[in-house]
Amino acid sequence: MGRLIRGSLGLLAILIFEFFPPSEAHAQKKVRFAYPSSADMGDIPSLLAWDELKKQGIEVLPTFFPKTDLAVQAVVAGEADIGSAAGIAVVKAVESGMNIRIIAEQVRNEWQLVTPVGFKDPKQLNGKRVAYHAPITVTEALVKWMAQHYKITPNWMIIPGSDVRAEALMRGQLDATPAEIGDVLNILSAKPGQFHVLISYAKTFPQLIGSMYFARADYLQKNAATVESVLEAILRAHRNSDERPASVKENALRLLPETKPELVDAIAAAYKELRIWDVNGGADKERGEASIKFFEESGLLKKGAVSFNQSFATGPLDKVLSKIGRK
Secondary structure, three states: OHHHHHHHHHHHHHHHHHHOOOOOOOOOEEEEEEEOOOOOHHHHHHHHHHHHHHHOOEEEEEEEOOOHHHHHHHHHOOOOOEEEEEHHHHHHHHHOOOOEEEEEEEEOOOOEEEEEOOOOOHHHHOOOEEEEOOOOOHHHHHHHHHHHHHOOOOEEEEOOOHHHHHHHHHOOOOOEEEEOHHHHHHHHHHOOOOEEEEEEHHHHOOOOOOEEEEEEHHHHHHOHHHHHHHHHHHHHHHHHHHHOHHHHHHHHHHHOOOOOHHHHHHHHHHHHHHOOOOOOOOOOHHHHHHHHHHHHHOOOOOOOOOOHHHHEOOHHHHHHHHHHOOO
16 A cells, blocks of 8 residues: 555656646756856856855856867857856957857956066067967957057067966066966065056056956846846855955965965955956946947957947846845
């Protein structure tokens, strides 16, 4: 009799599952995420968000690619669902016909052009060795803008990785390079009095988008609830870092063990001053259009080839902000 009851209950469970399948909110979700480089300070909020999402039944599976274009290609090809990459890389992909959209900002433009102290004017970099991360990246856009603005022709070099370029600069293998805040502080502390920031791009172009979160347009349509959950977790992490700067140091030492403890406080302070992690997601129309114009003026984007509406999909972010409020 017991065996018959258990069998009937099993059949009932199957029938219930077939007629009343679990909703998206309760089903276990997996999101494949593509990073364009190894983990660094800018990734801290997203890494924290993945931990929170796991508690909600959403497992984020990150892959760290060695180059920006590989992360973009992974999302385009359907090998990843969401990714982060330089805003210009995503906009260029849209220009070439790729069906991807920017949904929020990961980090604001934080780049600083570092040189030996002997360089007092960007015009002195004419013919000198200037390195940037890779073609179609924010670093290329910034140094190409500099070349046009100051009417100079540097000796261009491509060296992936802000930390790698920082090391090359300290070894005398470069004359200038854009570096992330953490690498700038590392250079200045390791070689006191020998290097300085010649151009603070972060202050010169505060409207410029930096690294952005993006996804395929079809993925956004089919997985709206999941995308909104991801963005909400990220924004909450941004806001927590803004409200509790001390937590940045704690999380950096835990998540990025190679980070120098003596530099973390200075990095966190600089991030807060420049609002590197935008508490409202940073993908608004004003900044998006200003950035597209900058990329056009830098020569990386054809004028009029791409509009804000073609490159950005702010619907999911708008829904999250209507839920948690703007700050």
